[in-house]
Amino acid sequence: MFFDRQTQEEQEHYIKLLQVVGSLSNLFSENKTPYLYYRAAENIFCKALNANNLARGDVSFDAFKGNVGIGLKTFVHGNGKKFEKIAEFNKDLEKFRGLDAEETMQKIVELRNERIAATERAHGTNEMIYHLVTRKDGKFEIYEEEMHYIDIDTLKLDKKKTTDKNIFFKDKHANYKFYIAKSTLYKQFFCENPVASFNVEILDNPFEFLLSKDSQQYYMVHESEEEKYEQIYLPLYSARSGEVEEKSGLNQWNAGGRSRHEDEVYVPIPSWIHKQFEGFFPFDRHTGDKAPFILVLPDGKEIDASICQGGGKGFMSNPNKELGYWILRTILQIPVGQLVTYADLDRVGIDSVLITKYDEHRFKINFASKGSYDEFEGEFKD
Template identity: 85%
Template structure:
């Protein structure tokens, strides 16, 4: 599917890095099953196979490369039939809290599908897979399977298994479990036919390896370059709404003729104070310098902080950013006001801005509530 299409060098490098990390398992436990932290698995996958890492965005894909979106999982193999978490819906709980089991199942399937669709549109992908690293005694296995939308036409509640804690259901592709208390969706993965399998030699004394010159050959023990990041809301942080004449509805503001795709993304004033110098903008003089904004699919746009006090940023021409958000991601008809409900429908209400250098930034969507969590953590 995906792994087989990578170059032999990439495949070899990927396997070697997994073996190196697995060999350090005695740092964490004395089990014969090698340990692999999921964040390490994500970073190794993207480094070795030259994929784009999306894990921080908390969206339907953990990575993408070319036209393929990828969900990454690692877990103990067991009997090869494992339910693993694929989505959380804590921020959507009011949509299904009072529904019966059948309606809850359908609402969760709808929410899941809407999220996948928005993620596909944002990254321009046409294929979706799960890439799995399962762990057995002394070895790893790599499995892959297609990632499907939940098929609404064949969706069926499993009444025999369903309890007051878990709702079990299935479609023509897979079996699912919804854990009610945590609003978490699990999918059953069937891992019976590995793409490849390889041994992992767990070191008796991993500390000696970490202190040796040999470890310098591997990325996993090198300090990774860290990028500054901020979350921005796609709504007014003050009112909690998408205002009718600003932000994503800037096209509807008066004063002059405006293009139907004119928008800007709000920048709350505290971000300029708390993260001073993040954007090429001087809050003391209100001086603004242009920068490059990189979309998830790699397209580059000219952008600039806009308005007095640096209240937002827009692209030049501003219709470029607006068309991408309004027409491609949200699929809003021309002339229709954007509401918070439109963001809620696809499970996103924020963007993650990553500073690649002083004049180059990357943008990606983030799940609902991401900006609020960011504000709670960093706003003084």
């Protein structure tokens, strides 16, 4: 199990933070079962176990550490046999609207597996697990199990349970439920043999503790990336046409004018970004002056990059084939010489990238789900 492979200090720190947060449950309710907000559980996991937090990245993992991708869940234990949400498909509604139960099941499984595969390729992981914190009266328990692709060969629709609201199905690994109204996929978890179990003492007066000096050692002094660093979304398609253009962006390798490497691409930067977020990139939109920067990929690899094209309408790596190989061949798995289309982005559930600015010359890139740039543009573009 992943948790057992962490250092004793990390394990103890993780448990202690969960106990402290659980002890404050009377801030929210008077239930004997300690409360644990899922965002708090994600932050505690990453802080205590030194994992990378992906919870807001709209990918199939909530965190990763080394070669392990991790889905994080917390829920009331109950009978230990719980269906819990593992994926949403609201942005893919048109792909299964009007399909019957069998066809919908097949489409959801296809989409789920494609998303997992793309997330694995992006982060360089080859192991996947679910890490669960379940809540009982006066205690928390930790469970872990392997995260699987849904097995196509053993996939079977449960016709007896399936209704016009829920589609039930299973494979050799697990039982699943697709809630049609919310376009949400659930997996059934069986929590029987915990990797850790510990008591949580709920404080009668949590306010008194929060105001004490003792509480200060447990404050989450670090900010999440979206709070600590400036971030923007960029489209992997043309924001004007809504398509991947044939001779620019991800198809820059197909442009004329000179000989180009088969992996040459650039990520488009709509002009309003440079105006609304002036100074975000090391680029002066008035003079055209620019400076190189470091681009950190999701798996931690660093490549050189710079603003390119007239008016700074994109950025590319140096050499320009590095970023292209990662996007085209590793993530999208496009054959050499084949034009990229929006359908290729749609297939893996992404059409944007999230750029995080660490400092003036160091940025991180990660993929974002379909519609992320559109939502960002709608919120920030004047």
